[in-house]
Amino acid sequence: MNNVNEQQGTDSLTRLVLRQPDDWHVHFRDDAMLAFAAPYTARQFARAIVMPNLVPPVTTVAAGEAYRNRIMAALPEGSAFTPLMTAYLTDEIDPNEIETGFKNGVFTACKLYPAGATTNSASGVTDVRKIWPVLERMQDIGMLLLVHGEVVSPDIDIFDREAVFLERVLGPVLNDFPALKVVLEHITTEDSVQFVEAAGPNLGATITAHHLRIDRNAMFQGGLRPHAYCLPVAKRRRHREALRKAATSGHPRYFLGTDSAPHPKHEKESACGCAGIFSAPVALESYAQTFEEEGALDRLEAFASEFGPRFYGLPLNEGTVTLNRQPQELPELMGSEEIPVVPFHAGETLSWRFAG
Numbered sequence: 001m002n003n004v005n006e007q008q009g010t011d012s013l014t015r016l017v018l019r020q021p022d023d024w025h026v027h028f029r030d031d032a033m034l035a036f037a038a039p040y041t042a043r044q045f046a047r048a049i050v051m052p053n054l055v056p057p058v059t060t061v062a063a064g065e066a067y068r069n070r071i072m073a074a075l076p077e078g079s080a081f082t083p084l085m086t087a088y089l090t091d092e093i094d095p096n097e098i099e100t101g102f103k104n105g106v107f108t109a110c111k112l113y114p115a116g117a118t119t120n121s122a123s124g125v126t127d128v129r130k131i132w133p134v135l136e137r138m139q140d141i142g143m144l145l146l147v148h149g150e151v152v153s154p155d156i157d158i159f160d161r162e163a164v165f166l167e168r169v170l171g172p173v174l175n176d177f178p179a180l181k182v183v184l185e186h187i188t189t190e191d192s193v194q195f196v197e198a199a200g201p202n203l204g205a206t207i208t209a210h211h212l213r214i215d216r217n218a219m220f221q222g223g224l225r226p227h228a229y230c231l232p233v234a235k236r237r238r239h240r241e242a243l244r245k246a247a248t249s250g251h252p253r254y255f256l257g258t259d260s261a262p263h264p265k266h267e268k269e270s271a272c273g274c275a276g277i278f279s280a281p282v283a284l285e286s287y288a289q290t291f292e293e294e295g296a297l298d299r300l301e302a303f304a305s306e307f308g309p310r311f312y313g314l315p316l317n318e319g320t321v322t323l324n325r326q327p328q329e330l331p332e333l334m335g336s337e338e339i340p341v342v343p344f345h346a347g348e349t350l351s352w353r354f355a356g
């Protein structure tokens, strides 16, 4: 859509109308947290790829179907939102179960968590070679693989885990399964940007709103800041700059995936705090702010609403959403007394406001 007056830049722009976007990576959780979190995503996005890292994880067709029903039950009656479900890969996963779920329209993709890499990944894959048979099946049936791209070896520095994953795990997977479509989720490094650009058409990547805005210093600003802690952990400033360039470049293999990952406040503010940033309430506003700072508001729509569905082979959404230029202050705390949640941008003022 042509929202940007090329002569004047975007300062005078007061309204931004976009084709309705999708979120290609989100965590909804379950129970009370699901009831709290899911409506924020459903308000801004038509569809979302829902992560399967529940306890226990979503590893069967029945579990995927039941979770999808719980998500719809958490949304207002008649909601047009579509959750796209994913299967959690384990060492023992049965390729037949995956194929059945894909063919029945329950599973859109499979998610690879290296065991121990992140929140609720204990049942993940201990050695990627163990899932070669399921990758082969996925390649045959045209099902996407989504990856949390970090190695877990304790001898690898946490800031290097993504870069080492590219070489040790992702390279061999792409090499052995050239027709498999793979999404490298929530990229955080210049190394990943270079890797994606050098790869063929079957590798895409999601970029979160928060990795475009924070670097590793955010975790140590005047003290320890658990609400800036997520995985993969934010890296040096130059990596954030590479991500901002990539997201706003118009390259069709980068697309929106918030990785909105709510945890109760006390579980983040703890001696062993959880990783995850809850960005769903202002996801689009946050991306819009970054794109505007980069002088690329005219490229937001493609990143948010076109490149994702094209990569997934799904139709583009028909409807539109509107953002108004209207200052919006984020509360310090959201949720309820039982599950207080600190949102991304807490206490800050954003320049755009989602209007529906």
Ligand code: NCD
Pocket: 027, 053, 118, 119, 120, 148, 229, 230, 231, 232, 259, 261, 262, 275, 276, 277
């Ligand atoms: C996610 C979570 O909390 O489930 N956390 C995070 O920091 N991103 C897991 C993940 O996406 O790795």
Ligand code: ZN
Pocket: 118, 148, 149, 185, 186, 231, 232
């Ligand atoms: Zn992850």
Ligand code: ZN
Pocket: 025, 026, 027, 051, 259, 261
């Ligand atoms: Zn995630």
